Amino acid sequence: MRLIELRLENLRNISSLELQLDPRINLFIGSNGAGKTSILEGAYLLSHAQSFRSGQINALIGRGAEHFSVFARVERHAGPVQIGLTRAAGSWSAKVNNDDASSLGRMLREYAQVCFEPGTHALISGGSEERRRFLDWGAFHVEPEFMARVRAFRRALLQRNTLLKQGCRDLELDWWDKEVARAGESLSTSRSDYFHRYSPALIEAMACYLPELGEASTRYSQGWPEDMSLEQALKETRGSDQARGFTSRGPHRTDWGIQFALAPQREHLSRGQEKLCALACVLAQARCFADSRGEWPVIALDDLSSELDVAHQGIVVDTLSSCGAQILISAIDIPACIRAAGVPARVFHVEHGKVRTLL
Numbered sequence: 221m222r223l224i225e226l227r228l229e230n231l232r233n234i235s236s237l238e239l240q241l242d243p244r245i246n247l248f249i250g251s252n253g254a255g256k257t258s259i260l261e262g263a264y265l266l267s268h269a270q271s272f273r274s275g276q277i278n279a280l281i282g283r284g285a286e287h288f289s290v291f292a293r294v295e296r297h298a299g300p301v302q303i304g305l306t307r308a309a310g311s312w313s314a315k316v317n318n319d320d321a322s323s324l325g326r327m328l329r330e331y332a333q334v335c336f337e338p339g340t341h342a343l344i345s346g347g348s349e350e351r352r353r354f355l356d357w358g359a360f361h362v363e364p365e366f367m368a369r370v371r372a373f374r375r376a377l378l379q380r381n382t383l384l385k386q387g388c389r390d391l392e393l394d395w396w397d398k399e400v401a402r403a404g405e406s407l408s409t410s411r412s413d414y415f416h417r418y419s420p421a422l423i424e425a426m427a428c429y430l431p432e433l434g435e436a437s438t439r440y441s442q443g444w445p446e447d448m449s450l451e452q453a454l455k456e457t458r459g460s461d462q463a464r465g466f467t468s469r470g471p472h473r474t475d476w477g478i479q480f481a482l483a484p485q486r487e488h489l490s491r492g493q494e495k496l497c498a499l500a501c502v503l504a505q506a507r508c509f510a511d512s513r514g515e516w517p518v519i520a521l522d523d524l525s526s527e528l529d530v531a532h533q534g535i536v537v538d539t540l541s542s543c544g545a546q547i548l549i550s551a552i553d554i555p556a557c558i559r560a561a562g563v564p565a566r567v568f569h570v571e572h573g574k575v576r577t578l579l
């Protein structure tokens with residue numbers, strides 16, 4: 221999958237930008253605050269409808285403007301597609317091949333991009349919500365029914381939580397326990413199926429980026445005890461759920477992780493190893509996508525040279541260029557791994573939200 225053209229309008233400090241991208245490596249260089257990350261972020265929005273940076277999505281709208289929009293021409297095995305996304309007045313509107321009536325979910329299906337950036341280490345050091353969201357993005361792209369299952373579960377969970385807060389009677393809760401259990405088991409099955417496809421790619425990536433930590437293994441917890449059905453688990457904690465006013469067990473509590481023979485606890489990892497671990501998670505997600513869809517997603521590496529040492533930068537760029545993935549890299553200057561190896565890349569210089577093609 222490749223971005224051929226990317227257009228951004230009123231995105232942070234970029235008022236208007238049109239880029240023709242190289243099918244392989246695209247490097248965005250420039251000083252701090254120039255707008256490099258915003259370009260990667262713009263493309264990422266087309267595949268996630270959220271930024272990889274924290275904060276309100278409306279904060280991405282350029283100062284003084286009322287909307288931002290992103291448009292791309294994408295080449296895929298399934299054929300070319302044009303996608304567009306606009307944020308205005310607190311809501312999204314999406315377009316696929318100029319069809320204004322496209323739903324956001326429909327648009328998100330058309331383009332896939334993963335991103336490694338300074339905040340990605342939260343996959344290792346952060347809370348379980350981050351890891352669930354990450355896993356769900358992968359499952360969404362390989363399992364057509366996944367989004368419908370997420371929605372069904374969220375609806376049922378919301379109802380049960382509302383009833384718990386209202387202190388309603390057991391009879392009503394019996395019915396909603398069944399609903400939450402039905403939707404929850406179905407979501408959980410899809411999610412754990414995806415995790416079991418993802419897990420070997422993850423272990424392989426860990427062996428490539430962190431061989432010094434010994435054998436890696438994964439763990440997965442579904443969000444309630446493995447030896448009971450979700451309905452039983454909900455019944456068992458009903459009393460405490462009623463006291464607290466929310467549902468304490470279910471797929472909204474799923475978590476996963478990785479551990480190493482020589483670093484069994486997260487606290488054993490250095491900050492840099494944590495970043496490499498997060499990088500391996502992202503690249504394994506890309507590999508898993510490629511294995512099931514037959515083509516790589518676009519891979520964005522933000523602030524590459526400040527996140528990884530030169531040797532690891534070299535491994536990433538070599539591995540990704542040999543598998544033919546399109547890469548978008550941002551850095552203050554041309555990273556040593558690209559300069560030294562003479563890796564062919566299109567280089568863009570970014571300054572005050574404007575872009576000049578250098579090479």
Ligand SMILES: Nc1ncnc2c1ncn2[C@@H]1O[C@H](COP(=O)(O)OP(=O)(O)OP(=O)(O)O)[C@@H](O)[C@H]1O
Pocket residue numbers: 231232233234250251252253254255256257258259279280281282283523550552570
């Ligand atoms: N809503 C907004 N409107 C206008 N400008 C904004 C808005 N949000 C952020 N900015 C500015 O946009 C610029 C782009 O930031 P960006 O993070 O893309 O820079 P960068 O080139 O990646 O810098 P660094 O090397 O520091 O990571 C910054 O100067 C920032 O202050």
Ligand SMILES: [Mg+2]
Pocket residue numbers: 256257258522523550
């Ligand atoms: Mg940046």
